[in-house]
Amino acid sequence: MTGTRSLWKTLIALALTAIMLFPVYWIVNVSLTKTSNLRRSPPSLLPLDPTLEGYVAAFSQQLPQLGTSLLVGVGTVLLTLVVAAPASYAMATLNLKGRQGLSFILLVAQMIPAVVMAMGFYAIYLKLGLLNSLWGLILADSTIAIPFAVLLLQAFMSGVPTELLQAAKLDGSGVWRTFVSIILPLSRNSLLTVSLFAFLWAWSDFIFASTLNRSGDLIPITLGIYKFIGNNTTQWNAIMATAVIASIPAAILLVVAQRYVAAGVTAGAVKD
Amino acid sequence: MTTTPAPVRTRAGDRAAPAAPPLRPRRRPNDTSQWIAWAFVTPLMIYLVLFYAFPLYRNIELSLHDYTPRAFVRGNAEFVGFQNYADIFGSSSFAKAATNTALFTIGSIAFQYAAGLALAVFFRANFKLSAVLRGLFLIPWLLPMIVSASAWAWMFNSDNGIINAALRVVGLDPVNWLTSPDVALTSVIIANIWLGIPFNLVILYSGLQNIPADYYEAASLDGANAWQQFWRLTFPLLKPVSAITLLLGLIYTLKVVDLIWIMTAGGPGDTSTTFATWSYREAFGAGNPDFSPAAAVGNLLIVVALAFGLIYLQMQRKLEKQ
Known part of the structure; x- marks a missing residue:
């Protein structure tokens, strides 16, 4: 391939990326616009007269919501790992009878619409008094991550060499020790992938938040933004500033773990 | 963790390549009790x-x-x-919701797939920055839905949105993107296409990686141009992956509530209401919650999603056998 052709491709790719990411740029641009300039027509394409008033408003009003989302995200990750890792281990290496049936159930579980789950949870939580509680939200959010986590982890763990497991056995290592001191350390990367996705999904969840945690004292950031929009449609700079802040975990994920993100998207789709 | 011998870790850590052939017949130690x-x-x-x-x-x-x-x-x-089911089938909203669901899913996945495939083929060539830019394409998929949906809502805003501002610049009339009954559904479809492109790009790109490079070399030697290579080589060989991408896209798109709810709340009227948003509106929308019909619509949605889901699983099994 000649150098100039490659350069052309890079230029086209840059243009396509710019088009694709325009809405993202626009979020940032609006977040830096002065309230008095928001209604200007046509809107300014560049933040020439930037202000942080949107961010000040966002932080003064949305800090508790960010904290709530952080707690819910971490809680979801822990619950996901505790439930999914041992099960994946048994499915992958312990010759579990009924493994195929279980995989099938997990695949099907991923196809159930969240709105249906939300109604079922609502009916149950109403009786148990779990509405508007962080625990309730963590439990509901984990349903998004757990089937995915088990399928991804057990696919990885099936790849652990059999000889290694047999050697551990000869050394007198029990099933539990093999799990803790061989399987878990070896699966570090896939555990990380699963944790990243579980966190991101819990952090981004809108459906469970808007149904199971509508009027609590501690609402997550997604609902914070939604209510923000409903309450004041004049301050779009503050709304977009909050949106920028709410996107930080996604940005970190992309920078730190792009490789795992792509792996997570394809897992369970092309091969599982 | 640090006591794990390094070579073992790298071997199992790089799971992209299939594991080396085992020395013994590949069987798991099966004397472990099923109880454990x-x-x-x-x-x-x-x-x-x-x-x-x-x-x-x-x-x-x-x-x-x-x-x-x-x-x-x-x-x-x-x-x-089954009274609730009879009611929803007889409801005046039913036909509208069914049409909207069909238009929303088919419109979304057709364009997502076409754009994703074009981009995947484009990014297949190695050029400077290709990996970085491909990574940036993932951003829409990673953003919280409330962020993307509210950004699109503001861009589509009739009076202050950038899209109408652009239309005015080129001398066209502004459009009431989210508030006109004729356009609201199209607007949410546009936003949803944007959201779905990364997913299609990633899966189709990984599918392209599995087509051996020699095929393309042979095709070039035979004088096939890029267009012919795509239609005679890439597209046919990618068919199984395409089918899976489309089916997964379909199942995901059927479930969409938040995007539509945040942008238009299914309105104006029910012009952008799909089955999923209808169910959400009955149960959790403004006004009196009506859980029974909402649950009936939801269960109907499950049946549709599972029907396509089973086709998907069937196809995936076939693909694995190949």
Whole structure:
């Protein structure tokens, strides 16, 4: 391939990326616009007269919501790992009878619409008094991550060499020790992938938040933004500033773990 | 962790390549008692029963009773059999929701797929920055839905949106993107296409990686140009992956509530209401919650999603056999 052709491709790719990411740029641009300039027509394409008033408003009003989302995200990750890792281990290496049936159930579980789950949870939580509680939200959010986590982890763990497991056995290592001191350390990367996705999904969840945690004292950031929009449609700079802040975990994920993100998207789709 | 011998870690850590052939016939040590295996799965089983099966069961129960908000608290809803299902099929919203669901899913996945495939083929060539830019394409998929949906809502705003501003610049009339009954559905479809492109790009790109480079070399030697290579080589060889991408896209798109709810709340009227948003609106939208019809619509949605889901699983099994 000649150098100039490659350069052309890079230029086209840059243009396509710019088009694709325009809405993202626009979020940032609006977040830096002065309230008095928001209604200007046509809107300014560049933040020439930037202000942080949107961010000040966002932080003064949305800090508790960010904290709530952080707690819910971490809680979801822990619950996901505790439930999914041992099960994946048994499915992958312990010759579990009924493994195929279980995989099938997990695949099907991923196809159930969240709105249906939300109604079922609502009916149950109403009786148990779990509405508007962080625990309730963590439990509901984990349903998004757990089937995915088990399928991804057990696919990885099936790849652990059999000889290694047999050697551990000869050394007198029990099933539990093999799990803790061989399987878990070896699966570090896939555990990380699963944790990243579980966190991101819990952090981004809108459906469970808007149904199971509508009027609590501690609402997550997604609902914070939604209510923000409903309450004041004049301050779009503050709304977009909050949106920028709410996107930080996604940005970190992309920078730190792009490789795992792509792996997570394809897992369970092309091969599982 | 640090005592694990390094070579072993790298070998199992790089799971992109298939594991080296085992020395012994590949069998798991199977004298481990099934009891122990099931003990490890027990938390998952309990979890699935309590947090999947039970909500779904409750949902079926909701759809077979007449749950008013008061009956909800008291727990004495009247059993009405399939009345709720009959009601939703007879409802004036049904035909509209069915058409919208079809338009929304087909419109979204057709364009997502076409754009994703074009981009995947484009990014297949190695050029400077290709990996970085391909990574940036993932951003829409990673952003919280509330962020993307509210950004699109503001861009589509009739008076202050950038899209109408652009239309005015080129001398066209502004459009009431989110508030006109004729355009609202198109607007949410546009936003949803944007959201779905990354997913299609990533899966199709990984599918392209599995087509051996020699095929293309042979095709070039035979004088096939890029266009011919695409239609005679890439597209046919990618068919199984394409089918899977489209089916998964379909299942995901059927479920979409948040995007539509945040942008238009299904309106104006019910011009952008799909089955999923209809169900959400009945149960959690403004006004009196009406859980029983909402659950009936939801269960109908499950049936549709599972039907396509089973086709998907069937196809995936076929693909694995190849």
